[in-house]
Amino acid sequence: MTTEAGAATHPLRTSRNRLKLGVFGLNVSHGCSMTDRPEVLKVTWPESVRLAQLADRAGFEALIPVARWKGMGGRTNFNHRNFETFTWAAGLSAVTQRISVFATFHVPTVHPVRAAKEVATIDHISGGRFGLNIVAGWNEREIGMFGLPQKEHDARYDVADDWLELCRQLWTREGEFDYAGPYFTSPGAYSEPKPIQRPHPVIMSAGNSARGQQFAAQNADLNFVIAKDVAGCAQIAARGKALAREKYGREMQVFGQAYVVCAETEKEAKELERRYVHETGDWTGVRNLLDVLIPNSQSALGAGWEAFAANLIAGYGAIPLVGTAEQIVDGMKAFADAGLDGITLSWVDYGAGLEHFETVLLPMLRQAGLRE
Numbered sequence: 001m002t003t004e005a006g007a008a009t010h011p012l013r014t015s016r017n018r019l020k021l022g023v024f025g026l027n028v029s030h031g032c033s034m035t036d037r038p039e040v041l042k043v044t045w046p047e048s049v050r051l052a053q054l055a056d057r058a059g060f061e062a063l064i065p066v067a068r069w070k071g072m073g074g075r076t077n078f079n080h081r082n083f084e085t086f087t088w089a090a091g092l093s094a095v096t097q098r099i100s101v102f103a104t105f106h107v108p109t110v111h112p113v114r115a116a117k118e119v120a121t122i123d124h125i126s127g128g129r130f131g132l133n134i135v136a137g138w139n140e141r142e143i144g145m146f147g148l149p150q151k152e153h154d155a156r157y158d159v160a161d162d163w164l165e166l167c168r169q170l171w172t173r174e175g176e177f178d179y180a181g182p183y184f185t186s187p188g189a190y191s192e193p194k195p196i197q198r199p200h201p202v203i204m205s206a207g208n209s210a211r212g213q214q215f216a217a218q219n220a221d222l223n224f225v226i227a228k229d230v231a232g233c234a235q236i237a238a239r240g241k242a243l244a245r246e247k248y249g250r251e252m253q254v255f256g257q258a259y260v261v262c263a264e265t266e267k268e269a270k271e272l273e274r275r276y277v278h279e280t281g282d283w284t285g286v287r288n289l290l291d292v293l294i295p296n297s298q299s300a301l302g303a304g305w306e307a308f309a310a311n312l313i314a315g316y317g318a319i320p321l322v323g324t325a326e327q328i329v330d331g332m333k334a335f336a337d338a339g340l341d342g343i344t345l346s347w348v349d350y351g352a353g354l355e356h357f358e359t360v361l362l363p364m365l366r367q368a369g370l371r372e
């Protein structure tokens with residue numbers, strides 16, 4: 001697919017939908033639900049292709065994978081099977097038409113000279129539909145697999161700044177140049193071809209801390225945020241957008257994260273959710289996950305631990321869209337009304353969820369003015 005250099009090609013830049021939509025976690029076993037049910041994601045290539053093509057057909061703007069290297073133990077060993085996100089994105093770019101495909105780099109695991117070239121390559125494969133999610137690295141058990149000690153929180157973002165600066169120069173500078181940054185050096189740096197998207201592909205960052213948000217405001221086209229409710233998302237979004245605009249003179253989109261459980265009645269949907277959280281939920285796995293995020297999570301969180309854990313089991317920390325189709329559409333509208341540019345969705349059963357989205361929710365979202 002040839003594309004005129006410089007033309008906007010990425011759906012996050014070209015979409016006119018009031019609420020943009022992504023599918024989150026399609027490349028990892030169990031997706032975003034820590035529950036032991038037969039319909040969860042298995043992580044096979046035919047499954048990824050089928051679901052990516054369904055999302056493409058239904059008009060979603062983005063496929064956003066989770067970068068993971070090992071599971072969380074427990075009953076499901078949550079996410080232990082996972083496709084490496086760059087090769088996954090390259091493959092899916094070749095079998096989809098319009099949807100953008102993201103990949104996620106843990107900064108400490110890849111040298112920027114290799115990263116910049118992989119990004120440019122997938123941008124060509126996709127005809128300018130590629131997006132790069134940069135994760136500074138938080139999961140010590142995983143970073144440890146690379147034989148690397150985890151750096152202190154804010155220092156990880158300093159490394160990411162330097163990493164991205166070298167990538168940026170490789171994407172934009174002609175000929176050879178010498179690069180010497182605080183963390184990376186590259187004598188005679190050179191990279192061709194340049195990406196199709198100019199000056200570089202869409203960049204996303206998913207950090208929410210003060211330093212993470214500053215990194216996003218300075219560098220990202222899209223900040224992916226997590227909060228316990230829509231109002232919390234709106235607050236983070238307003239702060240991040242203001243920081244990007246006022247301090248760095250840039251526009252930044254902000255996406256929230258939601259999970260969907262839809263049924264004929266609200267009662268039925270809530271019962272479905274209760275069953276997959278409380279009857280088949282992976283409470284050992286979630287404890288392991290929480291203990292990585294917050295050391296000794298149970299004593300640190302006290303009475304709030306169980307609700308936090310239940311939300312992670314239900315949707316990996318996302319905001320619930322649980323109820324009838326009308327309630328789901330109202331819930332999505334609340335994100336748009338609160339100033340979010342988009343959200344990602346996940347389901348226990350991605351295939352059924354995407355089919356239901358296309359046939360039932362999409363016409364309603366059009367009527368509500370959220371999708372064209």
Ligand SMILES: Cc1cc2nc3c(=O)[nH]c(=O)nc-3n(C[C@H](O)[C@H](O)[C@H](O)COP(=O)(O)O)c2cc1C
Binds near residue numbers: 067137
């Ligand atoms: C919505 C969302 C998606 C994320 N996806 C990934 C991921 O795929 N892989 C990963 O290792 N970290 C992921 N993270 C973790 C963050 O990128 C980040 O490292 C973490 O939130 C800690 O950064 P912070 O302290 O600046 O918030 C995600 C975070 C959020 C909020």
